[in-house]
Amino acid sequence: GIPMAYVASGVPFDSQMLVLFLINFAWIVAYDTMYAMTDKDDDLLIGVKSTAIYFASYDLAIIASLFILLQSLWFYWATSIQAHLGFYGLWLVGVNLLIYQQYLISERIPQRCFKGFLASVYYGGIMWLAVIFA
Numbered sequence: 001g002i003p004m005a006y007v008a009s010g011v012p013f014d015s016q017m018l019v020l021f022l023i024n025f026a027w028i029v030a031y032d033t034m035y036a037m038t039d040k041d042d043d044l045l046i047g048v049k050s051t052a053i054y055f056a057s058y059d060l061a062i063i064a065s066l067f068i069l070l071q072s073l074w075f076y077w078a079t080s081i082q083a084h085l086g087f088y089g090l091w092l093v094g095v096n097l098l099i100y101q102q103y104l105i106s107e108r109i110p111q112r113c114f115k116g117f118l119a120s121v122y123y124g125g126i127m128w129l130a131v132i133f134a
Helices: 002-009 014-037 040-046 051-080 085-105 110-133
Strands: none
Touching: 002 014, 014 040, 014 051, 014 085, 014 110, 040 051, 051 085, 051 110, 085 110
C-alpha cells in the first residue's frame, strides 16, 4: 500500500518510503505470527504453513526482534523528518503496547495470543495518531 500511495500522490520513491515500507512489513509479520500462534496446533494437523510454524520455538524472540526493529525504524523516521514532540509521546505509548503484546503471548496460550493480535489494532491507531502529530 505504501508504494501505491506514493505513486498515486505523484511523489517519487525515496528513503522515507523505504523506511515506511519496512515498518509496515515488520508490523505485518509480527501481528500475523501472533494470529498464527492461536491455531498453530490445528495448522500442524492439516498441513497449513504459517510463520508461527516456520519460526517454531523462536517465535517469541522473532516477534520481539520485529517489535524492536519496528520502533527503531519509527524513531529513525521521526528524527529524519524532525517530528514534533507529540510523535515521541505517542511513540512511547506504542512501545508500551508492544511490551504488553509480548507479555500476552509469552506463554503461547492461544486465547492470549489472540488478545495480543487484537491489541495490534490499538498499536496501529496510536502510531497513526503519532504520524499525524509528526
